[in-house]
Amino acid sequence: MTKPILRVENLYKKFKDTEVLKGLSLTVDEGEVVVIIGPSGTGKSTLLRCINRLTEPDAGDIYLGEHKIESGKSNLSRIRQQIGMVFQDFNLFNHLTALQNVAIGPVKVKKTDKKKALKLAMKELERVGLADKAQSYPAELSGGQKQRVAIARALAMDPKIMLFDEPTSALDPELIGEVLEVMKDLADAGMTMMVVSHEMGFAREAADRIVFLEDGVVSEMGSPEKIFNNPEKERTREFISKIARLHGGDDLELTYK
Amino acid sequence: MIEHVQFFIKIWPELFKGLVVSLQLSAGALLLGLAIGLPMALMRTYGKGFIKTLAVGYIELIRGTPMIVQLFLIYYGLPDMGILLDRIPAAIIALGINSSAYQAEYFRGAILSIDEGQGKAAQALGMTKQQAIINIILPQALRLVLPPWSNEVIYMVKYTSVAFLIAVPELMARGKMIISWTFKPLETLFWVGVIYVIILSVIAKIVDIIERKLAIPGFQMSRED
Ligand SMILES: Nc1ncnc2c1ncn2[C@@H]1O[C@H](COP(=O)(O)OP(=O)(O)OP(=O)(O)O)[C@@H](O)[C@H]1O
Ligand SMILES: [Mg+2]
Numbered sequence: 057m058t059k060p061i062l063r064v065e066n067l068y069k070k071f072k073d074t075e076v077l078k079g080l081s082l083t084v085d086e087g088e089v090v091v092i093i094g095p096s097g098t099g100k101s102t103l104l105r106c107i108n109r110l111t112e113p114d115a116g117d118i119y120l121g122e123h124k125i126e127s128g129k130s131n132l133s134r135i136r137q138q139i140g141m142v143f144q145d146f147n148l149f150n151h152l153t154a155l156q157n158v159a160i161g162p163v164k165v166k167k168t169d170k171k172k173a174l175k176l177a178m179k180e181l182e183r184v185g186l187a188d189k190a191q192s193y194p195a196e197l198s199g200g201q202k203q204r205v206a207i208a209r210a211l212a213m214d215p216k217i218m219l220f221d222e223p224t225s226a227l228d229p230e231l232i233g234e235v236l237e238v239m240k241d242l243a244d245a246g247m248t249m250m251v252v253s254h255e256m257g258f259a260r261e262a263a264d265r266i267v268f269l270e271d272g273v274v275s276e277m278g279s280p281e282k283i284f285n286n287p288e289k290e291r292t293r294e295f296i297s298k299i300a301r302l303h304g305g306d307d308l309e310l311t312y313k
Numbered sequence: 314m315i316e317h318v319q320f321f322i323k324i325w326p327e328l329f330k331g332l333v334v335s336l337q338l339s340a341g342a343l344l345l346g347l348a349i350g351l352p353m354a355l356m357r358t359y360g361k362g363f364i365k366t367l368a369v370g371y372i373e374l375i376r377g378t379p380m381i382v383q384l385f386l387i388y389y390g391l392p393d394m395g396i397l398l399d400r401i402p403a404a405i406i407a408l409g410i411n412s413s414a415y416q417a418e419y420f421r422g423a424i425l426s427i428d429e430g431q432g433k434a435a436q437a438l439g440m441t442k443q444q445a446i447i448n449i450i451l452p453q454a455l456r457l458v459l460p461p462w463s464n465e466v467i468y469m470v471k472y473t474s475v476a477f478l479i480a481v482p483e484l485m486a487r488g489k490m491i492i493s494w495t496f497k498p499l500e501t502l503f504w505v506g507v508i509y510v511i512i513l514s515v516i517a518k519i520v521d522i523i524e525r526k527l528a529i530p531g532f533q534m535s536r537e538d
Contacts, residue, residue, distance in 0.1 A: 110433055137439035147434035150531050151453045161438040164448055195531025206434075213438060 058085040061248050062107070062217055067116035069102055076102050077113070078272035084217065089249045091259040091280075093299065094269030100252045103269070104219045107250075108139045120216065137165055140210030140218040145226050146202040148194040154181060154205045155190040158212045165213070173212075180208035184238050200231030204238050211242075218242070220251040254299045260284065268292050321504050324491050331487030332508060338404055338473040338483060343466060345409025350416030357417065358424050359446070368417070375414035381475060383407050388479045404476035404483075412469060419461040423454035456532045463520035467513055484508065 062084040069077040076099040084090050092100055105111035107118055109127055118125045125135050149157050158177035162168035168176070181187050184204040194202055203223055210218060220239065224232040236258045243249055243262040253259065259266055259280055266283040268276045276283065276292045287293045356368035375383070384407040391398060398406065427450050435445035477486035488505040492498045 108437055110437060133439045133441060136437060139437075141434075141437040143430060143434065145430060147428070147430035149431060149434070149449055149453075151449075151456065151529055160448065161440075164444055165439040193530040195529075209438070 061086045063119040068114045089243045091263040092252045138216045140215035142220045144222040199227045200234045217248040331484035335483040341405035342408035346412030349413035353417035354420035400481045423457040
């Protein structure tokens with residue numbers, strides 16, 4: 057029934073002398089929400105960046121659907137269009153309004169007619185609840201609003217999968233909820249998502265699977281229940297209890313409700 | 314007092330002709346400097362190997378030699394190689410080449426100050442590196458470069474006075490001519506100075522208006538306040 061949309065096979069990456077990814081393999085099914093957790097410096101960001109080739113892996117294969125992701129030029133642009141990426145520090149284009157930020161991908165990359173692109177952009181802004189901020193520049197938005205615009209910008213390319221790299225960790229606590237809510241809606245709408253996040257409330261509520269990354273490989277994975285309540289490895293249990301203390305979610309109450 | 318004003322009225326037509334030439338030199342040299350400087354900045358920032366070395370060599374060579382040498386080389390040196398230039402084109406080319414090296418460094422500084430996440434986000438959307446530079450990096454860098462660039466405009470108007478050394482009839486050269494007819498160096502130079510001050514403050518004002526027009530929240534212009 058389920059079919060894999062993203063396959064990462066035996067991924068290796070090292071920077072100078074530090075080996076970061078050591079033969080990591082991971083598959084994500086269509087419509088699945090995978091939350092990735094793991095200690096700092098373990099290669100979570102590197103994994104996401106290898107997937108859309110912002111970082112070039114040393115070895116290993118990555119497939120999006122049937123297509124192998126390679127660094128040849130035209131192929132790469134086509135693949136990246138299908139992979140939405142949301143960064144920790146938003147990276148909105150500072151010289152463009154919220155609306156232009158969302159429209160520029162379709163206009164410049166997909167060569168969508170400008171009027172059509174603006175209409176589409178407005179729809180995506182509505183989807184993240186920011187239609188009234190369409191004409192604001194990034195400097196005029198709060199962190200939470202910036203991140204929601206960044207999500208809309210990625211969605212405007214109509215991606216097959218969305219990658220989130222700690223989307224709320226640069227936010228003030230009171231702004232985290234609005235971003236998680238948008239992500240939750242997205243998950244409910246059936247978007248395939250790969251989310252690096254230590255927001256346990258979100259993981260419990262939205263994740264189909266939790267992947268515990270350590271030392272450059274998948275150390276353990278399973279349903280939220282299994283990972284939170286009955287992990288196989290002691291190391292996983294330790295890590296979960298550590299982040300539960302830091303990020304809440306020690307009960308089933310969602311942090312953002 | 315009256316006689317000073319009368320003197321000014323008498324010499325004004327000559328000075329005005331000189332002013333027009335000075336402004337032509339400035340505009341020509343600034344545009345030439347932009348046309349060479351921006352590509353040089355891109356080559357130095359993004360280029361590799363020979364391209365990068367070429368840009369670095371050009372910029373450092375120009376910045377490392379006095380402008381007067383460059384001017385004389387172009388006006389007196391090129392004819393030896395069979396290239397004969399009129400005074401005004403020779404002055405524009407010399408001033409323009411000189412300016413291009415400085416403009417290149419302004420542009421490069423602005424490009425480097427743009428957060429690297431901007432280009433990464435553009436590439437993540439599927440833009441090629443060139444598309445990211447053209448659509449995302451440069452529009453931001455050009456806004457950041459406006460304050461140093463407007464200083465370059467003002468320097469340039471003043472620098473054009475060196476063109477009088479190859480007898481280009483610009484403002485300073487006209488002043489010198491007037492002195493040789495009237496034997497009134499002090500008054501003449503006084504009025505030449507006044508014209509420079511007035512024209513420079515008008516230009517500063519215009520640049521200021523342009524900066525305000527292009528201002529975007531989050532791109533605070535460092536020249537304000
Ligand atoms: N461009 C780079 N050059 C050199 N080293 C890098 C680079 N990017 C990442 N690293 C190193 O690779 C390791 C893994 O980094 P990565 O950012 O993938 O970890 P992470 O799991 O995302 O950590 P965090 O939770 O802190 O974000 C770190 O030791 C980091 O210093
Ligand atoms: Mg990271």
